[in-house]
Amino acid sequence: MKTNNKILVLSIGSGALAALNYIHSNKPEEIKADFISIDTDKEILKNSNVKTMLIGRKLTKGAGAKGNPDIGVYSFYENEEAIIKKVNKYNTVFVISCLGGGTGSGASIALIKLLKDLRLKVFCLTTIPFEFERKKHKLPIDEITDKLKYYSDILSTIDNEVQLMLAQYDIINQKLLERFLDIYRKEII
Ligand SMILES: Nc1nc2c(ncn2[C@@H]2O[C@H](COP(=O)(O)OP(=O)(O)OP(=O)(O)O)[C@@H](O)[C@H]2O)c(=O)[nH]1
Ligand SMILES: [Mg+2]
Secondary structure, eight states, rough: OOOOOOOEEEEEEEHHHHHHHHHHHHHOOOOOOEEEESBHHHHHHHOSEEEEOOOOOOOTTTOOOOOOOOOOHHHHTTTHHHHHHHHHHOEEEEEEEEBBSSHHHHHHHHHHHHHHHTTTTEEEEEEEHHHHHHTTTTTHHHHHHHHHHHOOOEEEEEEGGTTTOOOOOHHHHHHHHHHHHHHHHTTTO
16 A cells, blocks of 8 residues: 555545445445545435535535536535545545436536646546436536546446446446446555
């Protein structure tokens, strides 16, 4: 282990929080990292197994971004200073982001860009939403993933639709855990 490498694993949005819980509960002992769930939804944050941060309280009153990525990004900027304070003591940040709603789809790019501007190592694990979610919220997924890729050291994507036959989030969460471990073992240990 590179001794001075302080690692943070963040989730952004509600589905990502479930994935972060999964990763946190199932990771092997060798993983040394802090974990924080970020969301606009204060009820969802109560499900977190790890430290939490509510963003966009003034804008959404803690009720989530309701599928609107603009609300996701404005919520991020409402609390950007507090996020900077939290992430500043780390050198490496993993971001778990599940696109498809408002918070993850809106705030992920702003978050990843901020981390890069702070010159941190950034590994982004992202799920691509189901077709119906993409259409419902008119999400420009290719544009979003291009930007995530641009600002990340590594972007790893998992397409929900490909997993559709299995239709179980735990299968997707397990894949996210495997990708997380791959990158961790290759880049950190
Ligand atoms: N990996 C994973 N994805 C999930 C889970 N639950 C929901 N999702 C997916 O996560 C994606 C984003 O949806 P949400 O997390 O509900 O949206 P959000 O980012 O919280 O945005 P708002 O709720 O609008 O604020 C969608 O593609 C969901 O299908 C889960 O347990 N694990
Ligand atoms: Mg949500």
